[in-house]
Amino acid sequence: MVRLAITFAALIAVSTTQAQCTGPPVNQATIDLIAEFEGFSADVYNDPTGNPTIGYGHLCQQSGCSEIPYSIPLSEADGKRLLADDVIPPQNCITQQTAEPVTLNANQYGALVSWAFNVGCGNSGSSSLITRLNNGEDPQTVIAEELPRWNQSGGQVLPGLVRRRAAEVGLAGTATSDPALPAGTC
Numbered sequence: 001m002v003r004l005a006i007t008f009a010a011l012i013a014v015s016t017t018q019a020q021c022t023g024p025p026v027n028q029a030t031i032d033l034i035a036e037f038e039g040f041s042a043d044v045y046n047d048p049t050g051n052p053t054i055g056y057g058h059l060c061q062q063s064g065c066s067e068i069p070y071s072i073p074l075s076e077a078d079g080k081r082l083l084a085d086d087v088i089p090p091q092n093c094i095t096q097q098t099a100e101p102v103t104l105n106a107n108q109y110g111a112l113v114s115w116a117f118n119v120g121c122g123n124s125g126s127s128s129l130i131t132r133l134n135n136g137e138d139p140q141t142v143i144a145e146e147l148p149r150w151n152q153s154g155g156q157v158l159p160g161l162v163r164r165r166a167a168e169v170g171l172a173g174t175a176t177s178d179p180a181l182p183a184g185t186c
């Protein structure tokens with residue numbers, strides 16, 4: 001019985017892994033865009049909810065951010081390395097929320113990852129933006145029409161969000177031959 005139980009658990013683990021897929025890493029233009037809008041701190045500070053934070057809005061586990069593998073004060077280059085790890089969840093959710101055959105180049109994908117990083121994967125997943133992409137509409141049209149709508153926080157239009165959405169639409173509209181989605185493993 002014990003053997004059977006272990007085998008069963010292993011099967012569940014395998015099928016769970018296969019149902020997920022890993023989003024490709026965003027390009028440097030995307031890291032630079034997110035970095036610009038997050039702002040940089042070389043030293044640890046407490047965010048508005050009291051969490052220790054460093055670099056480009058990286059939330060730490062330990063006070064003093066002692067768990068990060070870089071020296072403090074943090075360099076901007078190391079800050080971008082932390083940021084490249086922090087974009088993994090939004091990379092994965094944009095990849096998993098879009099259904100084949102949605103095809104995005106590296107800049108269109110990066111724009112959507114920046115947006116999901118900012119608004120959260122729950123909001124991206126229930127958005128009309130993702131629904132329209134999955135209905136087969138032209139990505140450039142959908143991105144240009146839908147991203148600017150995400151300009152509010154707490155019921156107010158924030159100029160920083162208006163600028164960020166414009167920068168994301170600009171990135172998405174920048175021609176590139178680098179593909180991003182569909183990702184081969186999904």
Ligand SMILES: *[C@@H]1O[C@H](CO)[C@@H](O)[C@H](O)[C@H]1NC(C)=O
Pocket residue numbers: 148149150151157162
């Ligand atoms: C903010 O988004 C709304 C739609 O959600 C739009 O009507 C409005 O024009 C936008 N404001 C700015 C300043 O872009």
